[in-house]
Amino acid sequence: MDEVAARAGVSRTAASRVINNVPHVSAAKRAAVERAVRELGYVPNPTARALATRRAGSVVLAVSSEEPGLFADPFFAEVTVGVSSFLDRTDLELVLLLADTPRGKERLRRILSSHRTDGLMLMAVRGDDPLGRLAEETDLPVVFGGLPMTGTPRWYVDADNRGGARLAVEHLVRDGRRNLAMITGQVDLQAAVAREQGFREALLLTGLTPAGVAPGGFTQAGGEAAMERLLADRPDIDGVFAANDDMALGALRALRRHGRRVPEDVAVVGFDDLASALYADPPLTTVHQPVRALGLELARMLAAVIEGQDPSPLVLPTRLTVRESAPPVSG
Incomplete structure (x- = not known):
């Protein structure tokens, strides 16, 4: 020096x-x-710096997901890119931890208890997930990516899931669709619950009742199977809202197999607006949530807390991206 x-x-x-x-x-x-x-x-010298500053120089992004599921999901990839893009402006290093297994959770517990990190970002925390308890027990800063199922943490970044779902339903109703069904995500994730609430609220305001609701688990295969069940129960379905783009892509496959034209017979709207939505057949109308920005703001909030600030929770806006699967409403 x-x-x-x-x-x-x-x-x-x-x-x-x-x-x-x-x-x-x-x-x-x-x-x-x-x-x-x-x-x-x-x-x-990182060791010398840690001794001088009493900081580890790193933050952890812990995701409650198993490895194959995580790396197959472009949502988490976009979040990680957003986190990294902010940390590039700092001296903090990123540690990515998959905490779906008991071993992964124990590794995180050891990192937190030994203060080998300066703070924690938590993603995809489920209803009874031990990650939530670890967050409560540590004295390190913790920022949640998305609200947990129970309680409201001090610091979190989320998207307007309910509002986005309402946008999807309102668009389908304006297009004259009256028999609307929904493919829901994982029932133990708050984002999935909020999107279903938005779907039901929007239908209630228009005086309609759901033509069907089926779980799809946030996967393409789950969305395809859910669409099969919905068509078997209600062949007259003319509009579908899927709680993420992957499930919407699966629904498109099932509709095509049953000879249903999209959007002429059934309009389809997803949620996320990832790259796959643009290249779907037909291109997918979807609720855009700023996934990369969510990751960036997650890291920004944690860095602020580490520096002794007390930022307010942040809810990012959503908007509808209209494409061919549920085209613009004419007139």
Whole structure:
């Protein structure tokens, strides 16, 4: 550090502030220190830094999902990209932990109890998930990605799931659809519950009753099987809202197999607006939630808490992206 300061022609304090990415350093001094760092090949010692700052220099993103499911789901990939994009602006390193198994949960417990991280981001916490109890027990900052099933945590980032579901139903009703069904997600996830609430609320306001509700587990195969059950019970279904895009893609396959034209016979709306929605056949009308922004704000909130701030919870807005599976309403 002394050599860097001498090469840059600044004080050791100024050099330390630049290297630790502390604000309120002049642009000229910052440029001089960064140039000296490059020229000298200076690399901070993480152990020494941890001892000096009493911080681990890392944060954990823990996801309650098994490995195959996680990496097959573009939603979590987008969240992780968002988290990483913010942490790139800081000195915090990201530790990704899959905590669906007892071993994964025990590993997280050890990390938290030994303070080998500065904070925790939790995703996909289910109703009876031990992750929620771990979050309550630790004295480290914890930010939730999405609300848990019970209680309201101090810090969380979520999307407007109920409002988004209402947008989907309102669009289908404006298009003249009257026999509307829903394919729901996992019943122990708050996002799935909120989207079903939004679906039912919107129908109630229009004086309609659901033509059917079937669980799809947030997977394409689950969505396809749910669509099969709905068609068997109510062949007159003319509109479907699926609680995520994967289930909507499965519904499209089932409808095609039964000779139902989309959108002429049955209109379909999903939720997420991931890349797969654009390349569906036909391209999928879906509720857009800012998934990458959710990850970014999750990391931003945790970094703020680590710095001693007390940010307010954040609910990100959703909007409808209209494509061919439920086209714009004419007139």
